[in-house]
Amino acid sequence: MDLTREIAKRKTFAIISHPDAGKTTLTEKFLLFGGAIQTAGAVKSNKIRKTATSDFMEIEKQRGISVATSVMGFEYKGRRVNILDTPGHKDFAEDTYRTLTAVDSVILVVDCVKGVEAQTERLMEVCSMRHTPVIIFINKMDREGRNPFELLDEIEEKLQIQVRPLTWPISQGQTFKGVYNMYNKELNLFEANATKISASLIKIKSPDDPELLKWIPESFCEKLNEDIDLIEGVYEPFSEDLYRDGLLAPVFFGSAINNFGVQELLDTFIQIAPSPHEREAAQRTVIASEEALTGFVFKIHANLDPNHRDRTAFFRICSGKFERNKFYLHTRLGKKIRFSSPTQFMANEKSVIDEAWPGDVIGLYDNGSLKIGDTLTEGEDLQFRGIPSFSPEIFKVLENRDPLKTKQLDKGIRQLTEEGVAQLFIQYGSRKIVGTVGELQFDVIKFRLEHEYGAQCDFLPLRYHKAFWITSDNKEQLQEFIRRKSNAIALDREDHPVFLAESEWMLKVAREDYPELEFHATSEFK
Ligand code: GDP
Numbered sequence: 001m002d003l004t005r006e007i008a009k010r011k012t013f014a015i016i017s018h019p020d021a022g023k024t025t026l027t028e029k030f031l032l033f034g035g036a037i038q039t040a041g042a043v044k045s046n047k048i049r050k051t052a053t054s055d056f057m058e059i060e061k062q063r064g065i066s067v068a069t070s071v072m073g074f075e076y077k078g079r080r081v082n083i084l085d086t087p088g089h090k091d092f093a094e095d096t097y098r099t100l101t102a103v104d105s106v107i108l109v110v111d112c113v114k115g116v117e118a119q120t121e122r123l124m125e126v127c128s129m130r131h132t133p134v135i136i137f138i139n140k141m142d143r144e145g146r147n148p149f150e151l152l153d154e155i156e157e158k159l160q161i162q163v164r165p166l167t168w169p170i171s172q173g174q175t176f177k178g179v180y181n182m183y184n185k186e187l188n189l190f191e192a193n194a195t196k197i198s199a200s201l202i203k204i205k206s207p208d209d210p211e212l213l214k215w216i217p218e219s220f221c222e223k224l225n226e227d228i229d230l231i232e233g234v235y236e237p238f239s240e241d242l243y244r245d246g247l248l249a250p251v252f253f254g255s256a257i258n259n260f261g262v263q264e265l266l267d268t269f270i271q272i273a274p275s276p277h278e279r280e281a282a283q284r285t286v287i288a289s290e291e292a293l294t295g296f297v298f299k300i301h302a303n304l305d306p307n308h309r310d311r312t313a314f315f316r317i318c319s320g321k322f323e324r325n326k327f328y329l330h331t332r333l334g335k336k337i338r339f340s341s342p343t344q345f346m347a348n349e350k351s352v353i354d355e356a357w358p359g360d361v362i363g364l365y366d367n368g369s370l371k372i373g374d375t376l377t378e379g380e381d382l383q384f385r386g387i388p389s390f391s392p393e394i395f396k397v398l399e400n401r402d403p404l405k406t407k408q409l410d411k412g413i414r415q416l417t418e419e420g421v422a423q424l425f426i427q428y429g430s431r432k433i434v435g436t437v438g439e440l441q442f443d444v445i446k447f448r449l450e451h452e453y454g455a456q457c458d459f460l461p462l463r464y465h466k467a468f469w470i471t472s473d474n475k476e477q478l479q480e481f482i483r484r485k486s487n488a489i490a491l492d493r494e495d496h497p498v499f500l501a502e503s504e505w506m507l508k509v510a511r512e513d514y515p516e517l518e519f520h521a522t523s524e525f526k
Contacts, residue, residue, distance in 0.1 A: 003321060003357070007288050010359030011273045012082040012316075014099055016127075017109035018117035019090075022139040025256040026109055027072065027083060032259075033266055034074030034081060070299070070314060071345040071361045079270045082361060090119055091438020094390060094420060095299065097126050098372065101387050102298040102316040102361060105133040105273045107265070108249075109256075112138050112145030112172065116158040124159040129388075131246035133274060134161065137265055142190070142255040144173035149230075152251065162248045164238045165231055167264060169253040170220050177216045179253050179261055180207060180224060182231070183238075189215060190260055244274055276359035279318045281375070282383040286319050288358040293320035293328065296384040297364075297374045300419040302452070311419070312343075312363045313370040318384065322356040328376040330369065331383055337376075339364050371418045388522045389492070391466040392423050392435025395500065396442060396459035405455045412453030416445055417493065425467065425490035425498060433490055433500070434459065435467060464488075464500040468507065468519035477516045485510070496523065 017023040072083045084103055086096040100106065106127055110120060127134055138151060145151075152163050167188075170177040178190040187202040204211045207228045212221050242248035250268065254261020276288040286294050299314040315322075327336040343363040344353040356362050364370065373387045400409050413432060417424040422441050425433040436442060442459050449455045469492070472478040478497075482489050488500045499519060501507040507519060 003291070004289055006080075006321075006357035007359065008275050009078065009080045010082065010275050010357065011079055011105070011270055012084065012103050012276065012359040012361070013105045013107060013269075013273060014084045014086050014103045015107045015109060016086055016096070016100075016120075016123045018111070018114070018119040021109045021111040021114070021117070021120075022256045023086075023109050026107070026137065026139070026262065027085070029256055029259050029262045030081070030083065030266055031072060031074060033263060034076045070301070073345060073360075076266065077270060080359075081270065082359060084361060091436070091440040093119075093122065093437050096123065097390060098298050098387055098420060100126050100130065100132065102296075102314070103132070104276055104359065105135070107135045107137055107269065109137050109139050110151070110155065112140050112148075112151060112253075113143055115146055115151055115154050121158055124161070128160060128246065133244050133246050134249045135243075135265070135269060135273070136163065136249045136251045137256075137261075138251060138253045139256050141169050141172050141176055141179075141253050141261070142258055148172075148253065149227075155249075155251075159249075161246075162236070162242070163251050164235050164248055165251045165253075166238060166268065167252050167254075167261065168224070168227055168231065170216060170224055175220075176255075177220055179264075180228070181264060182228065187212065187215060188261065188264065190255070190258070240272055243272060276318070280385050282385050283381070286382070286384075288319050290319040292378040292380065293322050294318045294375065294377050294380070294382060294384075295322070296376070296387070297370050297372055298387060300366075300370065300372055302415075302419060302448070311366050311368070311370075313366045313374075315342075315362050315364050315376070317356055317358050317360050317362070319358055320378070322360070322362065324352075324354045329379050329381075331375045331377055331381055332371070333369060335369075337369065341365060368415065372420050389423060390437070391468065391521050393437050393466065394439065394442075395425075395433055395435045395462040395464040395467075397462060398432040398434050399458040399460060401456035401458055405453075408453045409449065409455035409457060412449045412455050413445070416448060421445060421448075423467075423492065425492055425500070427490040428486075433462065462500075463502055465503050466507075466521065467498045467500055468521060469496055469498050469523040470517055470519055472514075472517045474516040477514055481510070481514050481517055492523070 015023045015027055070085050074081055084099050086099045108124065110116065136155065148169055155163055166183055167179040167181050169179050176190050178188050180187055185204055185206065187204055189202065202215060207225050238250055239248060243250060252261055252265045254265065256262060278285050278287050295315050295317040297313045297315050301312045324342055325338050325340055327338045330337050341352045343350045344356065353362065375382050375384050398413060400406055413424060421444060423435040425435060427433055446457060449457055470478065482497055485499065490498055490500060492498055499510065511519060
């Protein structure tokens with residue numbers, strides 16, 4: 001059957017890393033293998049180098065680039081691989097977290113010199129929450145990095161995941177010789193070459209095969225044998241089941257820029273990474289092979305042309321076949337909509353498609369009816385879950401600078417927050433508090449309000465530390481808390497109450513004083 005065949009072909013994933021670990025470089029090598037691009041340098045980094053907050057051109061460029069490279073699809077060895085791009089910059093972390101809800105697995109890139117970095121930990125937390133299967137690529141082995149065993153220990157400890165190396169480096173930096181593949185019993189000799197695709201693979205019987213001595217010095221062979229013994233003794237054998245449950249991460253070593261270790265990574269990835277399977281909706285679990293179409297919006301991108309309010313909604317198909325011009329039910333609004341020009345993204349190109357399958361991410365043109373988290377079905381009342389809203393870290397009051405443009409400002413801020421640029425909280429019925437994870441967003445918002453909506457605003461800083469969504473079975477206690485703490489209470493877009501805590505201490509006190517209230521640091525978007 002078409003549907004099962006198409007599902008089995010698909011691998012939808014994201015490459016994640018702390019900025020500079022090599023995500024862009026690795027993505028590009030994958031696209032080269034897939035024949036999706038012909039030359040290195042074709043994938044643009046969507047990175048914002050500066051933290052300077054006044055460079056609007058940079059912000060605009062970022063927006064332009066990130067739409068172009070948001071999804072990169074290519075065919076490789078009979079599979080359809082969909083890479084979803086995630087911005088590395090920490091101010092765009094929310095966007096990355098949401099993208100992670102739309103993938104079936106991830107490849108995490110770690111720099112062998114720097115080890116586990118701040119963003120690596122945060123991204124991994126999101127993966128763990130969702131039990132996303134993770135493959136780890138330890139990059140830059142051509143540089144003098146940390147001891148590989150030490151790196152594995154650090155990964156296990158800081159990322160709270162069991163690891164199992166599948167390849168092992170023979171030395172590193174200046175004297176890096178290559179990697180030994182413990183499963184295929186192959187030696188992959190290192191050659192610094194940024195463009196070549198084929199690797200120098202040498203078949204050997206075991207790590208103590210005398211054949212090895214032809215290629216690498218004796219002392220390195222001895223060390224390799226010792227290391228392999230240690231690995232076999234210390235690490236559990238690789239288990240595909242544990243990997244798929246997100247409990248065990250296979251580890252590969254290589255050098256993305258030298259195209260080294262990349263093919264092994266990709267080949268193993270297409271073998272073991274899960275195809276689209278099932279997904280939780282509020283009402284039930286949806287299986288990818290169900291005939292009827294279901295899917296959800298995880299990202300919205302406004303048109304770069306300020307004269308057009310069109311937006312592109314990124315829609316992840318969860319089950320069934322998507323068809324152009326067919327009517328689907330927008331479950332939040334309870335109305336039928338259809339799309340005449342759904343687009344698919346192939347590396348740097350965009351094209352209109354007639355159909356798409358589970359695992360695919362397509363772009364839907366929309367003039368404002370789709371929000372992040374919205375579900376489309378063939379008639380069933382479903383709502384996909386798991387698109388969380390994390391507590392912002394910076395809060396500011398939005399002040400209108402031009403009273404004649406109140407309407408434009410209201411509309412603008414509503415639409416921008418629907419796109420997920422920031423979160424909006426309303427206090428005392430009308431005071432607008434904007435929450436973000438980075439300063440950069442305030443500049444983006446200010447700039448876009450002015451250029452796209454003709455509204456001018458100021459942001460006044462607030463001292464809040466975090467927002468906590470509050471729930472309780474004890475409605476009286478909840479009401480009392482809201483009444484007593486009115487200056488620290490606001491409503492989110494769905495009118496759910498949140499407590500804006502000035503410090504961890506304030507939260508602790510509130511928890512003690514109101515034991516029947518629950519304070520949540522994340523919420524579902526719905
Ligand atoms: P991203 O921020 O994670 O996307 O990182 P990039 O792919 O842009 O890489 C950051 C820098 O590291 C760039 O200057 C790359 O050329 C460099 N780089 C990437 N892979 C390697 C590698 O294997 N070895 C070395 N020495 N440098 C690398």
